[in-house]
Amino acid sequence: MYIGFSEAETFLRNCKDAVIITHRNPDGDCIGAGFAIKEILKQLGIKSRVICHDDFPKRYDFLTQGGAGEEFEPQAVIAVDVADTKLMGKYQEIYGDKVNLCIDHHISNKNYAEKTLLRVDAAATCEVIYDLAKFMGIKITKHCAECLYTGIATDSGCFKFASTTPHTHEVTAEIMREYSDIEFARINRYMFDVKSVGRVKLESRLNEMIETYLDGKLCIISVTREIMSELGMNDDEFEGFAPLTIQYENAEVGIFIRQRSDDYKCSFRSADKVNVSEICETLGGGGHAKAAGCNISGNLDDIKKQLVEAVRKAIC
Amino acid sequence: MYIGFSEAETFLRNCKDAVIITHRNPDGDCIGAGFAIKEILKQLGIKSRVICHDDFPKRYDFLTQGGAGEEFEPQAVIAVDVADTKLMGKYQEIYGDKVNLCIDHHISNKNYAEKTLLRVDAAATCEVIYDLAKFMGIKITKHCAECLYTGIATDSGCFKFASTTPHTHEVTAEIMREYSDIEFARINRYMFDVKSVGRVKLESRLNEMIETYLDGKLCIISVTREIMSELGMNDDEFEGFAPLTIQYENAEVGIFIRQRSDDYKCSFRSADKVNVSEICETLGGGGHAKAAGCNISGNLDDIKKQLVEAVRKAIC
DSSP: OOOHHHHHHHHHHHOSSSEEOSSSOOOOOHHHHHHHHHHHHTTTOEEEEEEEOOOGGGGGGGHHHHHSOOOOOOOOOOESOOSGGGGGGGHHHHHTTTEEEEEEOOEEEOOOSSEEEEESSSSSSSHHHHHHHTTTTTTHHHHHHHHHHHHHHHHTTTTSSOOOOHHHHHHHHHHHTTTSSSSHHHHHHHIIBBBBBHHHHHHHHHHHHHEEEEGGGGEEEEEEHHHHHHHHHHGGGGGGOOGGGOOTTOOOEEEEEOOOSEEEEEEEESSSSHHHHHHHHHTTOOOOOSSEEEEEOOOOOHHHHHHHHHHHHHHH | OBOOOHHHHHHHOOOSSSEEEEOOOHHHHHHHHHHHHHHHHHEEEEEOEEEEOOOOOOOGGGHTTTTTTOOOOSSEEEEESSGGGGTTTTHHHTTTOOSSSSEETTOOOOOOEEEEOOOTTTSSSSHHHHHHHHTOOOOHHHHHHHHHHHHHHHHHTTTSSSSSSSHHHHHHHHHHHHHTTTTTHHHIIIIIIIOHHHHHHHHHHHHOOOOOEEEEEEEEEEEEEEHHHHOOOOOOGGTTTGGGGBTTTSSSSEEEEEEEEESSEEEEEEESSSSHHHHHHHOOOEOOEEEEEEEEOOOHHHHHHHHHHHHHHOOO
């Protein structure tokens, strides 16, 4: 059932304790959202714990440093930024059909929770949570502000993507006015600009691997485990490369393919008008109009053919 | 003399016609500012012309397309985003000592104009012009909004840099609310993400050329004319590479050196705390705390030694 702020407030104020689920391959928005909700619940005197199928990447330490919370049998289950229970990984079996409240902004949200606070016009789940906290009359803490800013900035591509609205900028202005002592530019630097020497080299290598299809309208980069081990990089280090696939002026769709232990994770990006969420849905995935994904098993060459065909249908 | 909005308004409303000078190596902010002022003057029934030492790069065609204006002998001279008359290039001799109004946000502004509207807390000169238009009660046109958004976005690194304030976000929110039909994400894509195949290759090449000094605290990339001709790139195509010099986590200062016909253009970037404007001032240049520059003649190796020494003094 879709709910509004008022019902979400009622739910949060009345829960005894909660486990907060974020999605696998966690990004700034789900981590920020998870720890922001934890902080808000703490202000209400409610114990909670943030969980994720994967470890949180090291560069988010400044958000997770307070700790995810000790283990306990939760009375309430909250999912943040999780469009589909499949994205819970190992937690799907335990909590997939027990989610009481889901807070999300993905248009592909499967409406799997008992109550869903969904705002598809928000650039980030963290933007929804800011509005919710404001609605509830809760003054967010400095740490909560850091969580929310990071989620909004990362999910909007630092306010670059079409998901960025006037309201996104207004919320950001309010957060910045409230906590002028947060080093926002430093957060941005670590989220967007800082790279290890290895990553800079990797990016150069990936740029050499761009394959173009459909008269350059589709660009694909595919990274096999062989290439990963040759480069000495682990899965963790492959977040954030998808935009490389839409660098070229003619590119309408880009796909960054990364081999995992038993399948290929395909991250789609749209340069402008093409709705890649719709393409991904035909392949069993989903996401946003401009950034979506799906996971496919099989042989890489066959997968590429399948992807090219799916994109051809959508754009030609 | 430094002036406020009121005096700037009086000046603009009373000028008969004006030439608007932007700085050499024009960027989104000076081009946006120049054409925004031209648009505002047009709304007031005042003829104007935008001039620049260099051609405006092609990717700004959507801002300059109305034309820079026909030639005429101007009664008023306005400089936008020009901190120093030296930056006027060939127009320094003609207009350098005749500037009636300068609108700028650079702390290094030399106060060379008769009247200077300087707001060093603005992320862009375009942010100052938005505030000025609002103060004057002028409803900006759609084209003016595109100019101002582009200037603000490009000069703030798409809201990433420390120069971005709550007010920067508020102004942006207002512009976006007023003209929801502007394709802001498309502008951002062309300003920040789209690269030619050659540029992607060039970036990979430049990344291989990063030299580290002072225990990795300083990174330098230097591009000689030899390398440029080898790569078949012209001067125009070298804008925007300076951030590559502060990609590494340890980097505190980065310098992107580009050889020109008779000197080397050195673009400094600060990763966080170091004020590179101060360093550049010791070398005859200037700019912002986080992004500044200077031009030095001589032998490249000697120049590098000089630069390393100047940075060492500032950070060690």
